[in-house]
Amino acid sequence: MRAAKAPVGRGSLPLVAGLLALGLVALGALAVHDALAVSGAVDRDPVTTGVLDALDGLAHDAPVVLGAGIAAAVLGLLLLPVALGRRPRTSVDLDAATGVHLRTGDLERVVAGAVEGTDSVTDVSVRATRRKVAVHVTSLAPRAQRDEVVRRTRERVDPVLAALASPPRTSVTVRHEELR
Known part of the structure; x- marks a missing residue:
């Protein structure tokens, strides 16, 4: 094929x-x-x-x-x-022999779905382009555990992006919510 x-x-x-x-x-x-x-x-x-x-x-x-x-x-x-002129590409290629492509909006939804179950994460927002994926999470964890939240988020995002032919750069930002 x-x-x-x-x-x-x-x-x-x-x-x-x-x-x-x-x-x-x-x-x-x-x-x-x-x-x-x-x-x-x-x-x-x-x-x-x-x-x-x-x-x-x-x-x-x-x-x-x-x-x-x-x-x-x-x-x-x-x-x-x-x-x-060339028309702009709107998708990222999956690592497949049959030429499967994923639109950046769909990539945002897949990454957000992967991150949503992370411990202490209450909200996820993802912006994706062909070259970069920016993940913004809101967490209930104390500020001292910021690195732990970033690590757990990356553990969920990296396998998703590994399925792409050329994985984009990833950035994770954490916003902390205070419990009242």
Whole structure:
């Protein structure tokens, strides 16, 4: 069985596509308005007539044409990396021959589930990226036992992260609650 490809995020391309789509919708609305104006269904002058009258007689070597051409070329060059750029990876690879992947949000839930049963831990919060997992625990243990809480937490987190192809760095922070 061939390994599956790693899932990737959307990147910037949908934003550019959305802006271009809005521009095309605006041009379509303008065309419908002008068609209705020409047919007499709307009591207004077509908008494109005024634009075409302003451009009538404009020479091909006019500074306005040169400026518009340069602006279009620069805009195209700026959009080229967006269109051809790599999309961000959104998952971590499990150590498996079949290409199993785990999203970072799911990794957060798995790590939090592994830590929840730790002695004296009352609350767990996990933030994970592809390179780092930050575990924040709230503990009822006295401050003097902070190192013990960190050790027990790492004992539960490390086997989970060992299942990944390249385990991320781990940091554990402890917040102590006082019993009243």
